[in-house]
Amino acid sequence: MDITDRKNILIIEDDDSVAEGLADILAGYGYNALKSSNASDSIQKLSDNRIDLIVLDVHLGDENGYELCKKIRMDSDIPVIFLTACNSEMELIRGFQSGGDDYVTKPFRMQELLVRIQALLRRTARSGHEKKITGELELDINRCHIFKNKKSVELSTTEWRIAAVLIEHYPAAVSREELLYQVWDKDAMYVEENTLNVNISRVREKLGRYDGQQYIETVRGIGYRWSVDVK
Incomplete structure (x- = not known):
């Protein structure tokens, strides 16, 4: 696959080891992985790069992921998958109401996350987000x-x-x-x-x-x- 055809995935995660691990695995599957650990840097990366999908941790140091997702949704329809240690119904609802497209609970199997990423990217390509x-x-x-x-x-x-x-x-x-x-x-x-x-x-x-x-x-x-x- 030509590098210009690869999908760009932004990982927003304040745990460096988790972010590094995700980035390495995604790169192994042919994705370009960008990393960010806070809200302001994430917004800047979204402005500077063509991002096809976001993997967003709910708990960030400077701002929670739900609030960041709301900001992203003000001018972008990029698919967002939340990562969180909470699996309560209220947390699920909160995630979708803030503009998230999918939800993966920690600890998770990497294969599950990859399948969800692939499904969202296919759905986005098919719908074209008219x-x-x-x-x-x-x-x-x-x-x-x-x-x-x-x-x-x-x-x-x-x-x-x-x-x-x-x-x-x-x-x-x-x-x-x-x-x-x-x-x-x-x-x-x-x-x-x-x-x-x-x-x-x-x-x-x-x-x-x-x-x-x-x-x-x-x-x-x-x-x-x-x-x-x-x-």
Whole structure:
């Protein structure tokens, strides 16, 4: 394999012996392994290098891995595998909520970590992490997330679905009935009329305006339409 085709994996681990061991084994399997022991250096390495996947220890000296993952997620969708000595359900949930893609508990078998790395890299290559740009917004379709000027916009699942459906249909308008069905699926018949209005208002408020206009416009007699060009 040509060295330019190798995947770059960033190991963020403050235990030098663990980091060295991981780097050596990953190199033996054809990966380029970069090492970092703290948050600030990790951010710098992400800026200076093309990183394909991150192996992130939860417990770092200057900052915990969950908080670092949140910072990474503000402008990057690079796959993240957490390493941790904790295997409680709450820790698992916390890891995924902070933006992690997978979770390996210490002590772990290296073969297990390698399989998880390979699976994540295949999934990333297959999905392509599709993104769309509209006004000041960037949509990460695969992660169901919206960034505004590189900052995360906190939307509920319902609010995200509303925005995603309208963007998918741009520049056409979407009827209220169709929007209800696509957002709430089989439960749409039980959703009150005002529920859609409230959620539309919340999305508008959270996304703000672009060049003086709202991202979602009301089309009288039909429903709603995404009003800003989508690329």
